Amino acid sequence: MKPTIGFIGLGIMGQHMAGHLIDAGFPLIGYDIVEVALANAVARGARPARSGQNVASQADVIISMVPDSPDVENLVLGEAGIIHVVRAGQVYVDMSSIAPHTAIAVARRLAQQGVRSLDAPVSGGEVGARNAALSIMVGGPEDLFNEMLPIFQCMGKTIVLCGDHGAGQAVKACNQIQVALNFIGMAEALVLGTRLGVDPGIIIKVLSGGYAQTRVMDVRGPKIIAGDFAPGFRSRLHFKDLNIIMQTASELHVPLPATALAHQLFSALLAAGKGDLDHSAVITVLEALAGIEARSPSSGQV
DSSP states (O other): OOOOEEEEOOSTTHHHHHHHHHHTTOOEEEEOSSHHHHHHHHHHTOEEOSSHHHHHTTOSEEEEOOSSHHHHHHHHHSTTOGGGTOOTTOEEEEOSOOOHHHHHHHHHHHHTTTOEEEEOOEESHHHHHHTTOEEEEEESOHHHHHHHHHHHTTTEEEEEEEESTTHHHHHHHHHHHHHHHHHHHHHHHHHHHHHTTOOHHHHHHHHHTSTTOOHHHHHHHHHHHTTOOOOSSBHHHHHHHHHHHHHHHHHHTOOOHHHHHHHHHHHHHHHTTOTTSBGGGGHHHHHHHHTOOOOOGGGTOO
């Protein structure tokens, strides 16, 4: 008999992840603070819950997919947190992208209640979530990882145990550095090429066939050219991840000069009111600096 899964956070990615679990035959109880998101999950086959605590009181495995470290802390340890209703033997899997030290602290507190836990952030954006092709980076005990593997396999393709609690979040931070710099590298190439009078589509075609090819370019390059910045992963969430990275690096005295630049460019993107656009919209900051005429709002850029 399959365990009952409680899924908290049914947004851009969570809705697809929960849907794959439902399709795989897992009984699923869903909750989201956005009523439309919850209604969509119910239409897919989820049972609705009234709160995170309501989810935790009914589920065997609790999965969260929420925006930031304070959201996880509030969900788990807050006044209305699940810590007040969980029971020994339950499993908690946080698939959000949060600070490694927060993941460790939450795991330790839940362990005092007899709840086993994993941090399991993901990469792949909405496309990966929709296609059940996410990369899942897991931190926690190996035996629990193996126990949860059939659940992860419903949502992802590359599923790796990275180490103990917090290790999944550490690898996710590394991922977000690489993705941000890939976006900025592609953006600079397109801005320079455009100023030199070359068709951006030609630039993408040529670069995609050589050593400069990246998945970022494959997935988002054509959308950038079309001016389509509908969010697969919102810029403000990538900025949040860069904040975590810079804070962690500062605490460890690790220099990240290129990431610091990425952090500033994403900060400028948010200052321009574009935090809800896809993170590929960072190109618009560079276009503005280069004096390239902005796309019209109808094209997806504001």
